[in-house]
Amino acid sequence: MEEQSRTEKKTFAIVVPIYNEQEAIEQFHQELIRVIDVTPYPFALYYINDGSTDDTGERLAKIAEGDSRVTVIELSRNFGHQAALTAGLDLAEGDAVITMDGDGQHPPDRIPEMLQLFESGYEIILMQRMEDRQPSIFKRWTSSLFYRALNWISDTKIVPGAADFRLLSRTVVDSLKDMREYHRFLRGMVAWTGFRTVILPYAPPDRIAGVSKYSGKKMLGLAQDAAFSFSLVPLKVGISLGAFFLFLALLEMIYVLSLWVGGKQDQLAPGWSSLMFVVLIVGAFLMIIMGFIGIYIGYIFQEVKGRPIYLIQDILQAKGGPSVKSTASEENET
16 A cells, blocks of 8 residues: 555656657657556656657647647757757656657667666666667767767766666756756766666667658767767867977977087988978867867857757647646746
8 A cells, every 4th residue: 555655656757859750759659658558657748849840740739639648849940859858858747757759769668667767766767779789880880989989088977879768867857957058968967967877778679750860960969069068188189289299399409409419410401391291280280279179169158148948939738738837938047
């Protein structure tokens, strides 16, 4: 009886960012409710429509009409996957929040296991994608290289293959809501919180329909946000290179002085090619370091403007659904 009472007090939310998934969203919703309907917990579902340009919005509205647990958050434009996830985390209620994608590659069947681990005391349940199930060798190689490089330059260690498929306790969600940086890398932010974590490997199934909306450009942007948001190593590279060239200059000075002291000034023939080589190398490194500094300054500029991470255009839900705030400005105040 006591166990039953404890279970009834727990409520959960699921946040699903959606962008142009008209062919997949209805089947995904059916698979999701098939899983949560057999659990002993009440759920609220939050679909974040991240500025879709197809019929995703209409299909989400239809889903919300037929299921009182569903809330559809319409963003004013496409703000990006991380911003859409942030909107869902800001609005979701419950003792814990599960985030997952709506393309079918985050299997809902793993949710009961995540709930069990949460009940056992874990604050963060990370789902780790098995890299050998990546669709291509190139994808596996670039993913492995990304996490190796990021963990090398950053003090915050991120689990390789950790997707945005995770369960977060209310404590973790509230901590993330206090972090309002504009350039967001939630995988790193979750790892930075340091709460008790467990990792569950999973094999991603095929997409329900359509193709991935994460283009190469978006992946490079996410990698840039991760590198420059969690590390100062790019700036430290400039100091290291400066020290290296100073050491070379010292060696050159010792060499020249040894020729003067030994009376071998005739061996100091001018070397145009070697001089140009040094000038070009030093100039290239200076330009790279100036570029790094420029990116950091650009990040600072975008942060100090204080613009909201996202803007909400509309909130759709059936009568009796979970209550949410109706304005984006309330959600972005800190």
